[in-house]
Amino acid sequence: MPPTDDELLALARLVGDACRTRAVTIATAESCTGGLVAHLLTEIPGSSAYVRGGLVTYANEAKIALAEVPASTLEAHGAVSAQVAVAMAEGARRRLDVDIAVSITGIAGPDGGSAAKPVGLTYVAVADADGDAVRRFVWEGDRSANKRASAAAALAMVADRLGADGS
């Protein structure tokens, strides 16, 4: 089952509380989630105190032009790769001048999958002053469910990176 609206908002609130407590600013770089993570973060009243903005880099050209992903990285590893996820997060962190940035790149489906990179394959990366972290997931839902699962994973990774306790 994909995360519910309430579960997604609870994660956004957890991230928001952690950003506030630690006086941390945040930005997003989203491919397959298409803006969902930024939407969730900005559902929380007062989020303008820590959300600077985000990039929705759906096309490869947008990944290059907006998130400063090197064309050579896209060519070498493909848009759905750990390397591109990290480059997107680092690019968003630079471009939006924030403390922490989170990125998501994946294949939401129903089209675009292959044997090597199936529908549902998703990488989530976080970049902050300490460096980068990246995780790989393979979701098995439909397009909308995969977007929601990716958004939840991204918010949970940020909360974890900020030391927030979601329990």
Next chain:
Amino acid sequence: MPPTDDELLALARLVGDACRTRAVTIATAESCTGGLVAHLLTEIPGSSAYVRGGLVTYANEAKIALAEVPASTLEAHGAVSAQVAVAMAEGARRRLDVDIAVSITGIAGPDGGSAAKPVGLTYVAVADADGDAVRRFVWEGDRSANKRASAAAALAMVADRLGADGS
């Protein structure tokens, strides 16, 4: 009543069908909606054929750095103004190299309102090869409802601009 999920998705589908039929590419520049319009557009399977990406320009610095809104326009008219909405749409159209871009800037609430610019005040602009169009709204819901109303207005304005018949 704010638009339902089904109503929002129907509008996203209407825009998507129009983009496909007319071979038009689209991008977003969102302030108060925080990525919701891009999220809705990318809920539609196959939307990568026409959605290039989007900007979430929540902070003024992001409006300047990402959407190329002139600082002088922000100073003269404020972030929630017809002038800034138009500049955001034009900036997104240039930066993402698309045929049509839509922008939203407003005060979702609960904070940030004033006598001159109340909570709910929102401007939606569309930019394409023919020029710009901008509309002013004042929503009366809570934060989440205002975001949804703004997203519906933005999608409807794009559909109208593309000559799509939503009836």
